[in-house]
Amino acid sequence: MRVLEIKDIYKSFDDLRVLNGISLNVDEGEVVAVIGPSGGGKSTLLRCATTLETIDKGSIKIGGIELDYKNRKSLAEIRGKFGLVFQSFNLFPHYSVRRNITEALVSVHKKSREEANKICDNLLQKMGLSDKGDSYPCNLSGGQQQRVSIARALATSPDILFFDEPTSALDPELTAGVLNVIRELAEEKMTMVIVTHEMSFARDVADRIIFMDGGIIVEEGPAKDLINNPQNDRTKAFLAGYSD
């Protein structure tokens, strides 16, 4: 089943063309990593797919729902179909870890507190944070905060999870915990699109890698092939900059 269907999208900021005709399909259970130089359009692609930016042209479908900015109901519906993990976590600092995870379940998805708490407990356990439910984000390490935000994104059982450079804001020694969680999700066949600079992680975890530069998809293919044996010159030059 196709979970994400992006068809020929364009996006400009004033005179700056950031996305120049991007098409991308992601099937259920597939893990796609998006790599490429800064300013190449990776994050914008993710922001467009998650309704944070409007597209100028093209179409986006998530979980069978067509993205239509003018239709409030379909917007609300499509937001229930995906989860997004931000580079800078964006947890709600005034809420406890538990409330961060359960609030959308209760006030958006109209679940009971009990039900939401049950979901929360399971997720916290999975993230190795069972004892942190009553903590506040400011008392957690960056790695723990990012795992909470993954739990928050997973709480509504989305069809697909988007990650925007999930480890870029973390100290190097804290990235492993977050990457392990994502790896586990991949093993459970969670559908994911991950924008990342961690090349070896992308090679090991992703099924497919997309290399983006200049607002287009320059090269895409099975993860190991693309990393070990890139075809395009720009991909080669980019990967040469990473020694790992």
Added chain:
Amino acid sequence: MDQEQILSMINQLWEGFEFSVGIFAFTILFSIPLGLLISKGRMSKNRALSAVFRFYISVMRGTPLMLQLLLVYFGPYYLFGVTTGNIEIGPFNYRFIASIIGFSLNYAAYFAEIFRGGIQSMPRGQYEAAQVLGFTRIQTYFKIILPQVFKRVLPSVTNEVITLVKDTSLAQVLAVTEMFTVAKNLASAQVSVIPFIAAGIFYYMFNLLVEVVMGRIEKSMSYYS
């Protein structure tokens, strides 16, 4: 001054003090929500609307509060021929009501700017996280943004609240028998400075209480940063 005179003075000041506290409490009650609305208008994407509120804030901050009080009190009669002498709401006559309207309109302008500063200091990521989680705009505003803004603006709000306690003395221009009016009358009747000193102590005690209460509120929100 003998003991009896002092007791009577304190008694009279206390009666005036009740009016001062009344003006204070009603002004806080009305000016904070009004300030929130004005800050929303000031931040509106609609340029005309935003300009209207910017002008309002500019005038309210740029002219004397005493003059605004006089305008609210005399305006209805001189501008529209409406007599206000017989207007009463419960136990409150128009002098008292006019002073509350004047204070609220003025303080709302200051609060609006404080709230605007707080709201605009919120990182965009908070809005974005709320949006992708499916919160409506109203939910985002009341559940995510406002509680955090409240914590951020509290020190500035405390400043305004303390100023307001002292500003209630301006209601004397409308002959509201608040504490300062009482103190002035007592001072001239007794040819003594003691009523002023006593009034000063009242104001200071009140503000001490304000500081303690605001400090408590601040502390109650210190569980996160």
